[in-house]
Amino acid sequence: MATPHIAAEKGDFAPAVLMPGDPRRAERIANLLMPDARKVSDVRGIGAYTGTVDGKPLSVMASGMGMPSLGIYANELFSQFDVRRIIRVGTAGGLAHKVKVGDVVVALGAHTDSAMNTTRIPGIHFSAVASYPLVAAAVAAAGSDTTIHVAPVVSRDHFYGNPAEQVQALADYGTLAVEMEAAGLYAIAAQYDREALAVLTISDHLLDHSQDMTAEEREHNFERALALAVAAAHC
Template sequence: MATPHISAAAGQIAPAVLMPGDPRRADRIAALLMPEASVVSEVRGNRVHTGTVNGQPLSVMASGMGMPSLAIYATELFDVYDVQRIIRVGTAGGLSPDVAVGDVLIALGAHTDSAMIDRLIPGIHFSAVASYELIAAAVTASHDLPPLPDGRGGSVHVAPVVSRDGFYGNPPAEIEALAAHGTLGVEMEAAALYGIAASRRRQALAVCTVSDHLLDGSADLSPEQREKDFERALTLALAAAHA
């Protein structure tokens, strides 16, 4: 049952997986949601935690940075461990005046500059979109989110994001064009997740906290603000995981 990147045995990974990018954040999510969770794999230091939340099984593991890294883990989870849904819970940079640092983006779809998606169906520009059931669950859960305690807003948006291969070098003209077409955030994983899930008839969603803004440079939240903001996205991701 083990793969080159996951050493868990059959049945040790839940049908629903929460997937942040950072392995340390995965550890913190597991400790917050499932203090009694078991570590069922730790290949390359990427621990997979499995436990229950409100009686329902859940696993948490990191994707690493970028679409190639996420694609490895998502493929193995879907193909080998029969995972049914993966929910990315991460961060994004704001692209539009319509979104602010601290807001949460439920990624309806993910444009991309990556060739990974174009290879899915030769001759077709594949539309990388989220699973409706998971979007609906996250949106419903968002209605009960309290405001941020420091008055920064923390609005929830359902909108496209763009998944880029490069972290640096976002051309201003591209940012402007993406924003003009309703794209609110930039990140590095959602398009690959959506494409891989679709190719296996599985479910996927990305819920991202806006941690910085490419238009005005606003960023650098305090560690306390980052964790509080991130917990809001985590609430929505958990609702999707157990929809």
């Protein structure tokens, strides 16, 4: 049955959902991948689409920005619509010199400065990690492409005003990118014994803004990340 934020019925969603942040990107992905896609929900402008890719069912739904927004949809998809895995397909900012604008990061885990995961298990610092089968499928699909990286990211509550020394420390500890959703997604998947992964295109770089993507480029330069996400969705 429909939920407060998803106007769909059980069976309208595939077991695997690709989840970009932007509703326009969700529609673009659905049109690109699934000629048979149908819109199954459109509450508050957050479109959800279901169709098939190579004969296998797949859904695409936007999450909005940040962990609170994504958390609403991930909770409802996992708990009410029999979704088994969610793969975030998004953009991220580069933190380390080893990643360049246009590279793709498969987020093995996600540090966070958010309080959302601190109360999940009292007395425990929860580790927000991706589901291994999804990581393995994405890595296999990447092949020998050296512009695709597997590493931790950091999920921030604040887009602006993060301390420069903290950014440097994260990079020193092997964190390659910053975004705003993965840590929340990974925790919610663990809560429901489901699977999750984030596959992120580096759209800008905190150390060098000279090559940052334009807003239009952010909306179109995600094909390689999308291919890895589909491989994970159907592994």
